[in-house]
Amino acid sequence: MASYIATVKVMLKKGILDVQGKTVENSLKTLGFNQISQMRIGKHITFxxxxxxxxxxxxxxxxxxxxxxxxxxxxxxxxxxxxxT
Amino acid sequence: MASYIATVKVMLKKGILDVQGKTVENSLKTLGFNQISQMRIGKHITFxxxxxxxxxxxxxxxxxxxxxxxxxxxxxxxxxxxxxT
Incomplete structure (x- = not known):
C-alpha cells in the first residue's frame, strides 16, 4: 500500500450564474479594482x-x-x- | 493592455480544524471509502x-x-x- 494525494477542483458549469463570485467581484469594484472581471469561485478539495x-x-x-x-x-x-513520496 | 487569468487557491491553515472537510470525510467513510483521510476543503477562485x-x-x-x-x-x-493567449 502507498499513500496518494488527491486534488479535486469543483467549479460551477460555464452557463451557471456564480452568485458568490459576482458578489465578490462587485465588492472588489467598489474597492477600486476595475480591472477585475469574470470571477468564479469553486471548491479546492484535497485528501x-x-x-x-x-x-x-x-x-x-x-x-x-x-x-x-x-x-x-x-x-x-x-x-x-x-x-x- | 493585455488580459490575464488569475487563479487563487485559499485553504485553511494547517492547525485550523476544517469542519466541512471532516464532515465530508466522515460521510465518505459511511459510504465505504475507508481509504480516504485528511480531507481539506478550500476555495478555488478564478478571475x-x-x-x-x-x-x-x-x-x-x-x-x-x-x-x-x-x-x-x-x-x-x-x-x-x-x-x-
Whole structure:
C-alpha cells in the first residue's frame, strides 16, 4: 500500500450564474479594482488515499467525487492524483 | 493592455480544524471509502485581469486577495497569474 494525494477542483458549469463570485467581484469594484472581471469561485478539495497502485487511487478519487463531492447538475470537476513520496 | 487569468487557491491553515472537510470525510467513510483521510476543503477562485504587463497583473491579483479574498487569521493562499493567449 502507498499513500496518494488527491486534488479535486469543483467549479460551477460555464452557463451557471456564480452568485458568490459576482458578489465578490462587485465588492472588489467598489474597492477600486476595475480591472477585475469574470470571477468564479469553486471548491479546492484535497485528501489522502491509501491504495495499492496509482490506478486504484485514481479510481477511489473518481468514485468519491462522483458520489459526494460534486453536483452533476450544475458543477464540473477536475481530479489530480499524485503519489506521496 | 493585455488580459490575464488569475487563479487563487485559499485553504485553511494547517492547525485550523476544517469542519466541512471532516464532515465530508466522515460521510465518505459511511459510504465505504475507508481509504480516504485528511480531507481539506478550500476555495478555488478564478478571475480575469486587464493589465499593462505581467507584473502589474500579479500585483492586482495579490492586492485583491489581501484586501478581500482571504482571511489572514485562519487561511493561506497561493496565486497563479497567466497571460491569456
Amino acid at each position: 489522502s488515499i491509501e491504495a495499492g497502485n496509482p490506478n486504484e487511487a485514481k479510481k477511489i478519487a473518481h468514485d468519491a467525487t462522483e458520489k459526494l463531492l460534486y453536483n452533476p447538475n450544475i458543477e464540473t470537476y477536475e481530479i489530480n492524483v499524485a503519489e506521496l | 480575469s485581469i486587464e493589465a499593462g504587463n505581467p507584473n502589474e497583473a500579479k500585483k492586482i491579483a495579490h492586492d485583491a486577495t489581501e484586501k478581500l479574498l482571504y482571511n489572514p487569521n485562519i487561511e493561506t493562499y497561493e496565486i497563479n497569474v497567466a497571460e491569456l
